[in-house]
Amino acid sequence: MSTFRVTRERIATITPHPNADRLETAQVASMTFQFCLGKSQFAVGDDVVYFPVDAILPPALAAHLGVEKMLGGREHNRIKTVVLRGAVSQGLVERTDKVAEFLGVTIDTLPDDLTAALGVTKYEVPEIPCKTGILVPHPEGVHTYDIEGCDRFPEVVAALAAGPVFITEKLEGSNFYAAVLGDGAVVVGQRNHQIKDIPGSPP
Numbered sequence: 001m002s003t004f005r006v007t008r009e010r011i012a013t014i015t016p017h018p019n020a021d022r023l024e025t026a027q028v029a030s031m032t033f034q035f036c037l038g039k040s041q042f043a044v045g046d047d048v049v050y051f052p053v054d055a056i057l058p059p060a061l062a063a064h065l066g067v068e069k070m071l072g073g074r075e076h077n078r079i080k081t082v083v084l085r086g087a088v089s090q091g092l093v094e095r096t097d098k099v100a101e102f103l104g105v106t107i108d109t110l111p112d113d114l115t116a117a118l119g120v121t122k123y124e125v126p127e128i129p130c131k132t133g134i135l136v137p138h139p140e141g142v143h144t145y146d147i148e149g150c151d152r153f154p155e156v157v158a159a160l161a162a163g164p165v166f167i168t169e170k171l172e173g174s175n176f177y178a179a180v181l182g183d184g185a186v187v188v189g190q191r192n193h194q195i196k197d198i199p200g201s202p203p
Contacts, residue, residue: 002149033151
């Protein structure tokens, strides 16, 4: 399962935005995700809190950080990948003192992983009604399929860069599994659910 965490990080690089005088692009030390910042908002070496793409922020947290108008989704509470004047921006960074103030703690007591403390959750695609089957939870031992991205592990990318590279393509919506359970029952499913027949439907 791919990593989803709100974490304390350090600004590693800041570069001028190619098409906006009031923006800069930046990265944190442990990842290769690029995100946009206001010019001179942060400096290299600053400690920050990084909110990843697909983070759902509670309303009180979004209001405290002043980012309500920057968030996407139907309820305007989700961090999405956006393109700002031609530059891709993935994630949001905030000052550690602002996050500590929201939690009512000091900066030096902030944990490295702030996901639970801030009440941030990951956006999940809502269920879609299906006319040809019933979507139910996976059986025991089967988990939602997810893959780690390389952006959180630049040292692994560097170690593998000298070797041969095999490029594959993932087709969206093509995930499928079939499993034989301990009692001999055969089950099928897609990424998030097991698919059961509708009672009375033809086989």
